[in-house]
Amino acid sequence: MTQLHPSQGKDARGAADAGGGASAGVPARGIPQATVTRLATYLRVLGALVEADTLIVSSEELATAAGVGSAKLRKDLSFLGPNGVRGVGYDVLRLQARIENALGLDRGHRVVLVGVGNLGRALARYPGFDRRGFTMAGLFDNDPGVIGRRVGDLDVRPVADLETGARELGATIGVIATPEDAAQHICDVLVRAGVRSVLSFAPIELDVPDSVEVRRVDLSVEMQVLSFNSARNDELVQASGAAHPAALGSPRGPRSSAVSTSSTARRTKTGKPGPLGSAVTRNGSVIAP
Numbered sequence: 470m471t472q473l474h475p476s477q478g479k480d481a482r483g484a485a486d487a488g489g490g491a492s493a494g495v496p497a498r499g500i501p502q503a504t505v506t507r508l509a510t511y512l513r514v515l516g517a518l519v520e521a522d523t524l525i526v527s528s529e530e531l532a533t534a535a536g537v538g539s540a541k542l543r544k545d546l547s548f549l550g551p552n553g554v555r556g557v558g559y560d561v562l563r564l565q566a567r568i569e570n571a572l573g574l575d576r577g578h579r580v581v582l583v584g585v586g587n588l589g590r591a592l593a594r595y596p597g598f599d600r601r602g603f604t605m606a607g608l609f610d611n612d613p614g615v616i617g618r619r620v621g622d623l624d625v626r627p628v629a630d631l632e633t634g635a636r637e638l639g640a641t642i643g644v645i646a647t648p649e650d651a652a653q654h655i656c657d658v659l660v661r662a663g664v665r666s667v668l669s670f671a672p673i674e675l676d677v678p679d680s681v682e683v684r685r686v687d688l689s690v691e692m693q694v695l696s697f698n699s700a701r702n703d704e705l706v707q708a709s710g711a712a713h714p715a716a717l718g719s720p721r722g723p724r725s726s727a728v729s730t731s732s733t734a735r736r737t738k739t740g741k742p743g744p745l746g747s748a749v750t751r752n753g754s755v756i757a758p
């Protein structure tokens with residue numbers, strides 16, 4: 470029987486409740502938010518492994534590729550119940566399915582995007598969402614010059630139709646890519662349409678009922694974090710009296726993009742080399758809570 474650890478820190482309400490209710494099998498309540506973020510990273514690594522027909526991955530390889538310690542990885546995965554086999558590793562497909570289930574991805578999500586400008590068009594055309602279970606189902610804008618245009622596989626619809634459109638489309642996630650002065654109104658309309666998960670690029674706080682989960686993407690926050698980490702790395706290098714690793718051309722350490730060439734990562738159905746050495750970056754999150 471699947472056993473979950475007791476709740477630690479902030480629960481992963483958003484991950485499992487996007488679209489309403491946890492998936493059958495792995496109740497996601499009680500999984501800390503930080504673990505949820507890392508689960509998404511593990512999922513990305515596992516996706517690369519599946520594409521390379523890799524069958525088994527060790528916790529060390531998965532941890533390195535995801536940029537975390539293997540103890541933390543094992544702890545994170547323990548929230549999903551028993552997984553790997555000691556001395557053998559994780560069944561890649563099985564672990565992928567379990568994480569998808571925990572993140573509520575196994576039933577798929579239908580996404581509506583509002584604001585089909587520079588950013589919105591790029592998002593609407595991005596094929597990667599579909600591969601990860603997010604179907605772009607509707608595009609909405611208020612500009613008559615944009616309405617009716619074909620972007621990706623969809624025609625842009627008038628924002629006046631958003632409430633009925635989102636409901637008819639069964640949207641579970643709403644993406645806001647409008648200017649900030651329109652964002653709260655758009656968010657309210659999405660909520661009225663029954664959307665319970667909102668991803669906003671607009672640089673303002675959104676007011677929503679408790680039942681609605683909002684994530685804001687702010688790339689400048691990510692750049693600030695990069696700037697801080699870079700300054701800290703320089704200080705560490707100076708303090709240790711060593712030359713900067715980049716200057717030496719030395720391999721990147723465990724905090725950088727993961728490279729793994731050991732045996733289990735290379736254990737594929739086809740005998741192809743495993744993908745961990747090239748496909749996976751360390752964090753990848755651009756989400757600012």
Ligand SMILES: NC(=O)c1ccc[n+]([C@@H]2O[C@H](COP(=O)([O-])OP(=O)(O)OC[C@H]3O[C@@H](n4cnc5c(N)ncnc54)[C@H](O)[C@@H]3O)[C@@H](O)[C@H]2O)c1
Pocket residue numbers: 583584585586587588589609610611612615628645646647648649651655670671672686687688689
């Ligand atoms: N978070 C980040 O890292 C980041 C990065 C870039 C942009 N942004 C933000 O993303 C948003 C979009 O940026 P952009 O460069 O694509 O802008 P843009 O001006 O190119 O596009 C905005 C689109 O929203 C539409 N729009 C305006 N009001 C609307 C309304 N009431 N209903 C429906 N559609 C409406 C416009 O017609 C336009 O098509 C902005 O809020 C911007 O600040 C965030």
